[in-house]
Amino acid sequence: MAADIKQLEKKYVGKEVEFRLLRFAPDKDRAPYFQSFRIKLSQGMTVLDALMRIKETQDPTLSYRKSCRMGICGSCAMQVNGFPKLTCQTQVTELNTDKPIEVRPLANFPILRDLVPDLRNFLKAHESIKPYVIREDAEELDHPTGEFYQSPKELEKYLQFAYCIKCGACLAACPTNATDHEFLGPQALAAAYRYVADSRDQGLEQRLEAVDGPNGIFRCHYAGACSEACPKGVDPSLGIQLLKREILKYRVGAAHKKPAPLAVTPKGLKRREGIPLPPEKTVGQ
């Protein structure tokens, strides 16, 4: 792999590549249009680097979102050659540079300006599924006396879904979202499963309000494009199918979930020599 990248870079570094960027300024343009820019590739250049180079050297009015530049914040997701990708993680040499590289804002989102999508409805959908632990013992949540016990096996059930960075790539790839803008979307539904599958949570019933509506989970027909697009390796379509199962179990009265109890500190055990002390308690002081 490393040898492949070195070979590619040897071939492409210094080569001039054309980028076709979608431009749209709502205050003066009637419709979006493409504008071409040519830049020389440098070693390790990502699509985001290329956009920054264009903004610095050719057109300072170019708008796009970015923050961490290391695949963590999820700000820089765009359509690169028709596929939703994190531009900070997409090497230009991975793409076919013989043709112009086309960069658009994420599909299925309204455009705010140039490459900036409007994420408000997306974030509203995420908020609607109550993305936090809900418990019947609200007093313990408000004034915690300890930590809830959760085994590694219970953690495994939802861990991959907790890796979501809310970049919106899944929504841009979703065929249901393309025809039904009211659809809750794979991100919100997978996030709902992340909390429903959490052994500390008891909020399934509260989340049904958003999830089990006419634009909710049962509009998903399992195309799986969201899982293909996710840059963090999350499998939202799996989460959606598992959530469907949880909802059906709940509807037929087969969902029995005991909330995770408070973790008990073992007593009477002697610490072995050389083992460092645990960090100070953060709750229940």
Added chain:
Amino acid sequence: MRESTLWLFHLLAGAVLLTVLGVHYGVMHLSNLFGIDHATVLSFSSVSGRSGRFFYLVVYLVLLPAALYHGLYGLRSLIFELSFIGLVLRRWISRILILSGSGFLIYGAYAIIAGFLG
């Protein structure tokens, strides 16, 4: 009604269809397997003879609502997913499908029962 309840009925109707369509296929399309001549199965006397039997009355009365519900719910899903329509229009589409489905159910049940009674 909650979407999950409608979906649950859709799954149950699918399971029922698998069973009763199995009977349908066995009798109508795989007839040679049972040693029955295909032409005989489709003749008027055979069809009316089957309609008069209690077993087929039950099969048809189960098949009709299951097929109608499964098909119309699927059609509703297709319309919702392939059209850019709002919630109000969706409610109207659901009502139209319920009304037309009820109409087909009543008419179909009448035909089945009339066939049984001769």
